[in-house]
Amino acid sequence: MSLNLEDVARIARLARLELSAVERETTRDQLNDILGFIEQLQAVDTTGIEPMAHAVDVVQRLRPDVVTETDHRADFQAVAPETEAGLYLVPRVVE
């Protein structure tokens, strides 16, 4: 399985990363190298093996339903690129 330029463009779009035409080519080559390297996983027979999603075999701890947070908007928005009237501003979203 080897990626072509269209694949790279599609993945970059999903990941919201702008790539120039030149970058797309180098990226394709590097990604194909890496994919070639991880390809060896395909040869392993994993029939009946349970996937391991976590490093430890424990279950989710549950939090009591209590409001513990207070307003820190001013702190948080001090590092925001653009705000107005307490809102984060972005280019117009068209639904």
Next chain:
Amino acid sequence: MSDLINSSLRDLSAALAARKLSAVELATLFLDRIEKLNPALNAFITTDRDKTLAQARAADATLKSGDGATALTGIPAAHKDIFCTRGWRTTCGSKILANFISPYDANVVEKLDGAGMVTLGKLNMDEFAMGSSNETSYFGPVKNPWDVSCVPGGSSGGSAAAISARLAPAATGTDTGGSIRQPAALCGLTGLKPTYGVVSRYGMIAFASSLDQGGPMAKSAEDCALLLNAMAGFDARDSTSLERPQEDYRRDLEKPLAGLKIGLPREFFGAGMDADVRVAVDAALAEYRKLGAVTVDVSLPNSGLSVPAYYVIAPAEASSNLSRFDGVRYGYRAPEYADLAEMYSRSRAQGFGDEVKRRILIGTYVLSHGYYDAYYLQAQKIRRLIAGDFVAAFKECDVIMGPTSPSVAFAFGAKSADPVQMYLADIYTISTNLAGLPGMSLPCGFGNNNMPVGLQIIGNWFGEAKMLNVAHRYQKATDWHTRMPGGLE
């Protein structure tokens, strides 16, 4: 003064407690060294003398009153810039966070602050902890204090260089695939990655959530034990933080090693290891036999798959973890864009470096429709096989040993053009992250060009105290960990 910079944390603590030394004096000593030596090493991204000294004065007040003083009160430490530190710039080595002043403290920072430690600054690192050489930092590479033409390792390269050059007596690091142990090995110091879940990940900027674990980096195992005492512990804000009784990681330091069974995985002693590394590791094993330990051969048959499995799982998690960097609420936003889609893709393209982008793209691809089962799910199954290998091996031994890194520190640029070659730098460390096991690296000699070699110790799950014991007894019998790079001043 050279006494102080080489002192153990225990000695510093005693001097502080006896009021022979003030926290302000100690902090000033290190701040001055940073000012003088950091330009050549680039270990620190941010320092702030006023903030540091204010903390030191508070520590002195605590020490004076004795009220709430701990073994770490007044001792300076520096944090890898992956830990959110309230009021400090927290960059994660990235342009996308180059101006991010954290509005909150990571749990680890909170704990070390709470113990009275004094923050010297924020340490350089590979961007978002993705790298094994510190060459991916937006703030420029960290230089190895043993040879500034060589890499310090990564991703906690700033932490390693800072300890090695005695710019700080203690530092925090994080380890996703070897990022504490590999730079510790390459810079000649001691670093410990705890069992997954022992140190809270809250406030530690996520790279690969199921693998990331914070830990201490210092000159010795004894220092690491003291630091781990303060860093470890349950945190209700991290669902993966384990509810276990608080441990004193120093409790077994002095236990004799007679009868200790050291497992040597044959897969770690194959062709991949450089000859100079092998000589140093073999010598360390001989020393252990002298201390009464026995070595047994064990096998980790799937360990060869750990690097490829890791390069599916870690990028997959990272691609998702790094989606929050979108230029909306904080961080870099591209100056020019036509619409929302362009604002996203330009902010991210301009804000992230090449290696980070590569991993985001790989991760996006392996999770995408039609490829998930073949890559991600398969890697997770192999992850279980790798963990199973360790379960079997620990039936035969108490700890596992081997090299931390296949080579000593390499020159800048030697591997940066070939991502896969760089990934193989972590070939001996990655499997412990996949299994969630604790691991350490400690100096065990010097190899080519007089560069440090690291011995890796892998412990059983929650076997930190045992590992520290094993490392400490070795450090009592040897002096590799006391060596300091020359020619810096």
Next chain:
Amino acid sequence: MNWEVVIGLETHAQLQTKSKIFSGSSIAFGAAPNVQANAVDIALPGVLPVLNREAVVCAIKFGLAVGAKIAPRSIFARKNYFYPDLPKGYQISQFEIPVVSGGGLAITVGSGATATEKFVQLTRAHLEEDAGKSLHEDFHGRTGIDLNRAGTPLLEIVTEPDMRSSAEAVAYARTLHALVQWIGICDGNMQEGSFRCDANVSVRPMGQKELGTRREIKNLNSFRFMQQAIDFEVQWQINEIEEGRAIQQATVLFDPDTGETRSMRSKEDAHDYRYFPDPDLLPLEIGDDWIAEVGGGLPELPQAMQQRFAGELGLSAYDAATLTASREMAAYFEAALASAGRENAKPVANWVMGELAARLNKEGLGIVASPLSAQQLAGVVRRIADNTISNKIARDVFDALWAGEGKDADAVIEAKGWKQITDTGAIEALVDEVLAANAKSVEEYRAGKEKAFNALVGQAMKATRGKANPQQVTDLLKKKLGG
């Protein structure tokens, strides 16, 4: 050609917790922008989610209420997509193993003689977090993002494509809406977005087995809009196909102003959500003991209560359904019934659904705010039953109690002197007086005018100021006139 409509619904019910699903922020509605958005909600670097126990309790309650299977181990997954009101760039949801699967809801479509019963099967219900809000009002051409809602706990309830008309879809949505409020997991406030539906609509030629291509109508926040949107969409799809155009899978919005549906531009790309288990959250385990504990706290469900009302009390299915429209209504009825006695079930039901409901409706009050307590209403019914008052006087007693004149029916009847005259002698004397004073009517009646008799009854009742038993008056008049 005859077309069959196929509808499946996805409902987002906002769970009635105090704090968010993964953080300790308040979920109270109406706060100033972003003041209820903490570090976790705005996805600062390094923050982590911890699951709210109460959200899980809500999911268990729902699973039990719809007879579903509650997963002993379910998994939280990340649904990855970029949107400015989604701070992490992924939504924490459940994908492969949801907390609730299967089960279903019995619904009644239409009413009266044409009512039909139907069982709508549920596919699943899963826990997830809500996104924030995008405000498109005038910020000099920019969109404002408010993340107060981000992280609000939701239960997404998904049906099988079982519904065949907009009426069925609305009946299902109404039944679900009542149920989630009944079991106390959702306040059902549709204006505030606490209960929102997406409808997957397709059409196919009658008799065809394969489903047609569906379009999803997003965010229907009223039952009326749901009906209008589905009706429009169905007609649109039929027209498209009949004119030879294939339906393209799409996400559409309903515009209440035009009554039309239109494609959403932001959803034009085919999505690839890259779901994978969230490494920050561990498997959610729910043991049988926990399920039993939650089940023990569940109220009797409306369906069971309806069957009991119909079976034990002999109420009609319609009455039983009306009385169980809400838990408050049912509680009122049951309290009144307890006080009035089970033999009076039918009149109690009639009073609750009739006079009381009408008056509450007129004054815009909910049943919990009724000025007339269940016990007071029961007192009225009891006095009708034992012939102390007539139905007509009972309305006056009801009015008086509504106005707060008197603590109960007996006190009002006593104070107003409304006790029904049952003394035959007294009524006979009155009847005689009426006959004497209305000779003309008597004559007309005798000449065969039935209406005249009614006039005489009216006169007699008027003379007693309504306190005579009308049946007794009628009987006496008949006897005397016939004699």
